[in-house]
Amino acid sequence: MPDHLRTPGGADVPYGQPAQHEAAVIRTEAREAGFSVWRTPLQHQRGIITPSGLHFAVHHNGIPDIDPARHQLFLNGLVEQPLRLSWDRLQRYPMVSRVHFLECAGNSAANALSPFAMDLPLGQLAGEVSSSEWTGIPLSLLINEAQPKPNAKWVIAEGADAGSHARSLPLQELHKHGILALFQNGERLRPSQGYPMRLFVPGWEGNANVKWLHRLEFSDVPAHTKDESGLYTQVLADGRIQRFALTMEVKSLITRPSGQQNMPTPHGFFEIEGFAWSGRGRIVRVDVSVDGGRTWAAAHLDSPVLDRSFTRFSLPWQWQGKKSVLMSRATDEHGHTQPTRGVWKSRYAAHSFNHYNAIQSWSVSRDGRVENTYA
Numbered sequence: 001m002p003d004h005l006r007t008p009g010g011a012d013v014p015y016g017q018p019a020q021h022e023a024a025v026i027r028t029e030a031r032e033a034g035f036s037v038w039r040t041p042l043q044h045q046r047g048i049i050t051p052s053g054l055h056f057a058v059h060h061n062g063i064p065d066i067d068p069a070r071h072q073l074f075l076n077g078l079v080e081q082p083l084r085l086s087w088d089r090l091q092r093y094p095m096v097s098r099v100h101f102l103e104c105a106g107n108s109a110a111n112a113l114s115p116f117a118m119d120l121p122l123g124q125l126a127g128e129v130s131s132s133e134w135t136g137i138p139l140s141l142l143i144n145e146a147q148p149k150p151n152a153k154w155v156i157a158e159g160a161d162a163g164s165h166a167r168s169l170p171l172q173e174l175h176k177h178g179i180l181a182l183f184q185n186g187e188r189l190r191p192s193q194g195y196p197m198r199l200f201v202p203g204w205e206g207n208a209n210v211k212w213l214h215r216l217e218f219s220d221v222p223a224h225t226k227d228e229s230g231l232y233t234q235v236l237a238d239g240r241i242q243r244f245a246l247t248m249e250v251k252s253l254i255t256r257p258s259g260q261q262n263m264p265t266p267h268g269f270f271e272i273e274g275f276a277w278s279g280r281g282r283i284v285r286v287d288v289s290v291d292g293g294r295t296w297a298a299a300h301l302d303s304p305v306l307d308r309s310f311t312r313f314s315l316p317w318q319w320q321g322k323k324s325v326l327m328s329r330a331t332d333e334h335g336h337t338q339p340t341r342g343v344w345k346s347r348y349a350a351h352s353f354n355h356y357n358a359i360q361s362w363s364v365s366r367d368g369r370v371e372n373t374y375a
């Protein structure tokens, strides 16, 4: 009999923490272009909700220390009724809860840019995507109350961090889908996710989901802020620039087995698992290949299959120790499906990396090591 069956256990703590044996399940930080990017260890995530402490994060100017009692949200510019909203006042509005993914436009940039497949764990390769239950106020309520003037077509959403992160967003779409998110997975937003409030628009690239939101300025024209030029536009193959392409495309990742993992011994049954999502709607199909794309089988989709959310897929596999290349290809309800890396590369300029949604391939060597590969 182990000791813990004989003697009473230890004390609990006021705010629960993961088991001490799970200390390796952590986000990894990288400094990209001078700001910090924290990636979700997707290879360890086994359900559709990312634990809040493991949510990926991109901070261009650090995390501001905001006192929620003093924070205010302004709606101004081309409106009949400018609004100034405190936390207390916001609590009086009806709220909705929605489970949605959030993905950085630059997720999987290494695979988009590197001429050879970098040997990295999944989280470090493509962990700028996470999924949460977001609770907050439908933006339509606040927009209606502010009464935009007829010539208001854009909303410039501004954060209260040091760089005043700001994005110009089309008013009509914001009115239809936007949420002022105040809660994440049942508790107040984490500081890393924009405490005390953020803009959340399901399916839109991470950058548009302005954290520490403090102002929505209504305008007839976009502001062309620093955050929507340069880093967050896509350069097409012919050199033209795709601006305000906000929706994240259909994508999937096999999480088990994935980069730098080893297949269990002895050979035999293994359940391939992963996540699929689309910024346009529900996932209807995920095809999985174990032979580098020569043949495909339809994976099982685990419920719930939600709109613009992680959907879990799985496929049973008998691995007999042969060299294999695993791939997953998701299709959404609008018939959008994932391109091969070659097709994706042909659409964009060589240095373009945003909105990368090509099929991810993992090679499995005879000795069972799993590695990122371009197939």
Ligand SMILES: Nc1nc2c(c(=O)[nH]1)N[C@H]1C(S)=C(S)[C@@H](COP(=O)(O)O)O[C@H]1N2
Residues within 6 Å of the ligand: 055, 056, 057, 058, 059, 060, 061, 102, 103, 104, 105, 158, 159, 160, 161, 164, 165, 192, 193, 194, 205, 206, 207, 208, 209, 210, 211, 212, 213
């Ligand atoms: N105010 C503010 N909002 C911001 C950012 C920021 O640096 N400041 N980063 C953006 C980027 S690039 C992304 S990908 C998402 C990431 O959201 P998360 O950190 O909650 O995952 O927030 C966006 N909103």
Ligand SMILES: [Mo]
Residues within 6 Å of the ligand: 058, 103, 104, 105, 106, 206, 207
């Ligand atoms: Mo981002």
